[in-house]
Amino acid sequence: MPELPEVETTLRGLEPHFAGKQIIQSELRRYDLRWPVPENLLQMLIGARIARMYRRSKYILLELSNGLTVILHLGMSGSFRVEAERPEKLKKHDHFLMQSESGKWAIFHDPRRFGAILLSETAEIESHRLLTVLGPEPLDSDAFSGAYLQSALKGRKIAIKNAIMMAKIVVGVGNIYASEALYLAGIHPLRASSSLSRKECEALVAAIRTVLSAAIQSGGSTLKDYLQTSGQTGYFQHHFRVYDRAGLNCEKCKAEIVRQVINGRSSYFCSFCQR
DNA sequence: CTCCTGTCCTGCCGGC
DNA sequence: TGCCGGCAGGACAGGA
Numbered sequence: 001m002p003e004l005p006e007v008e009t010t011l012r013g014l015e016p017h018f019a020g021k022q023i024i025q026s027e028l029r030r031y032d033l034r035w036p037v038p039e040n041l042l043q044m045l046i047g048a049r050i051a052r053m054y055r056r057s058k059y060i061l062l063e064l065s066n067g068l069t070v071i072l073h074l075g076m077s078g079s080f081r082v083e084a085e086r087p088e089k090l091k092k093h094d095h096f097l098m099q100s101e102s103g104k105w106a107i108f109h110d111p112r113r114f115g116a117i118l119l120s121e122t123a124e125i126e127s128h129r130l131l132t133v134l135g136p137e138p139l140d141s142d143a144f145s146g147a148y149l150q151s152a153l154k155g156r157k158i159a160i161k162n163a164i165m166m167a168k169i170v171v172g173v174g175n176i177y178a179s180e181a182l183y184l185a186g187i188h189p190l191r192a193s194s195s196l197s198r199k200e201c202e203a204l205v206a207a208i209r210t211v212l213s214a215a216i217q218s219g220g221s222t223l224k225d226y227l228q229t230s231g232q233t234g235y236f237q238h239h240f241r242v243y244d245r246a247g248l249n250c251e252k253c254k255a256e257i258v259r260q261v262i263n264g265r266s267s268y269f270c271s272f273c274q275r
Numbered sequence: 276c277t278c279c280t281g282t283c284c285t286g287c288c289g290g291c
Numbered sequence: 292t293g294c295c296g297g298c299a300g301g302a303c304a305g306g307a
Contacts, residue, residue, distance in 0.1 A: 003300065034283070034303090058301080076301055077285080093285085112284045114301060130303095158278070167302075174300055223300060224287080263279080266298085 002074040004138065004172025005215035006226050006234065007058045010080050013229025014060075014106055017082055019053045021100035025086075030095040034075060034116040037096075041119060044068050045098065057134050057171035061125070069122045071130065075114030077225040081107050111225065135168050138208050144170055146202030153193040153201070160196060161189035162263050164208065173208060176221060176243045179268045181207040183242045188274040189260075189267050214239065242268040 002010070026045045031037045038044075049065040062070040074080075083105045086097065096108040096117060108115070120128045135152070136143035152169045153160075161182060164173050173181065182189050184207035187200055196204070220226060220234030223244075227233060237244075241251060246259035250270040260267050 006300080034301090073301085075284095076299070110284095111286065112299090114283070156277075162278095165301090176300060221300080226300075265300095 002058065002078065002220070002226050003174035003177050003215075004055075004058060004212055005177070005218075005236065006220035007055055007060060007074060007172075008216050009220040009228055009234065010074065011053060011055045011060050013082060014080060015053055017102045017104035018050050018062075018098075018100045018106060020050065021102055022047065022049045023098050024101055026096075026098040028096050028117075029090070030113070033095065033110070033113050034073070035118065037117045038119045041070075041117065044119060045070065050100070056131060057137075057167060058174075059131065063122055063125075067122055069120050069125050071116065071118040071120055071128070072108075073116040075110055075112060075116065077112040078108065078110035078115035079225060079227045080229050081109065081227060081231050082229040083107060106229070133168060135166075135170050138170050138172050138205075138212055141209070144205060144209075146198055146205050149201040149205055150196065150198055153196060156193040158193055159189060159262055160187060160191045160193050160204075161267055163193040164204070165265075170208070172212065175265050175267075176223075176240070177208070177211050177215065179243045180211045180241060183269060183274060184211060186274055188271070189262055189269050242270065244268065 023045050026042050028037060028042055050062050051065050052063040054061050058073060060072040086105050091109060093111040094107050094109050097105055099105045125131060138144050153163055156163060161178050163169055165178050185203040187204060215221060215236040218234060218236035218239060219228050221236040222233035223237060242257050245257045245268060248257050250257055250273055253270065253272045255270055255272040257268055258271055
């Protein structure tokens with residue numbers, strides 16, 4: 001799925017047409033996403049103003065003027081596109097649409113339906129079951145530091161790649177950016193989490209920030225499903241150093257990049273550069 | 276607690 | 292051309 005950069009890119013694509021705007025029309029074509037979509041969604045959304053749009057982890061949050069917040073998640077295959085008019089023919093997996101007073105439509109498309117649309121009272125959003133368990137934002141340099149990471153990894157035996165993909169430790173890092181960040185930091189993905197030195201934790205924190213920031217700059221990464229709200233693909237996949245590059249040569253040492261399944265997920269690394 | 280596995284769902288690709 | 296297995300970017304739920 002869309003990892004943090006793709007969610008951030010989506011948010012930025014929606015904001016100009018929806019933040020601060022009233023929702024004048026909305027349609028729901030399927031209720032059976034990851035969890036059932038609340039039956040009162042349209043009733044609560046239509047006529048409400050989106051007072052604020054923001055991202056927390058991989059969730060896009062629409063804070064409405066009526067005391068409710070819409071929680072959106074793109075799942076594994078979700079994307080939003082913005083259209084000037086409601087298309088006469090919708091695509092097969094277009095599940096949700098909304099039009100703001102700007103006239104623009106936002107259309108949620110999600111073939112695998114691992115995405116989610118939920119409602120929460122705004123006053124209780126911080127304690128929502130999905131949001132309350134989350135660790136720090138990786139781009140928040142105060143909360144996500146080398147010292148923090150080392151303490152969060154203390155006593156953990158799991159592979160460092162699994163650890164940085166755990167939302168409780170740090171949010172937003174998925175399978176692609178975990179491989180890329182570990183490569184940049186020179187850390188082997190199978191290292192035991194608690195074995196990382198303070199210096200390595202600092203390097204990893206910096207690498208995660210660098211990779212995520214660069215990916216946001218490139219409009220995210222498109223492998224199969226992900227598109228920007230404009231319909232364009234992201235560009236960061238052209239900058240991958242290791243992800244999906246098994247058998248190619250490491251840019252630094254020319255050794256072959258290896259693919260190995262770690263915890264059921266494809267992982268890519270250079271066994272010479274990453275120790 | 277930590278950890279590991281199974282699971283939700285559709286589409287695509289390669290092999291036969 | 293068709294069928295089948297395997298795989299895909301997330302992350303919750305439940306059991307050891």
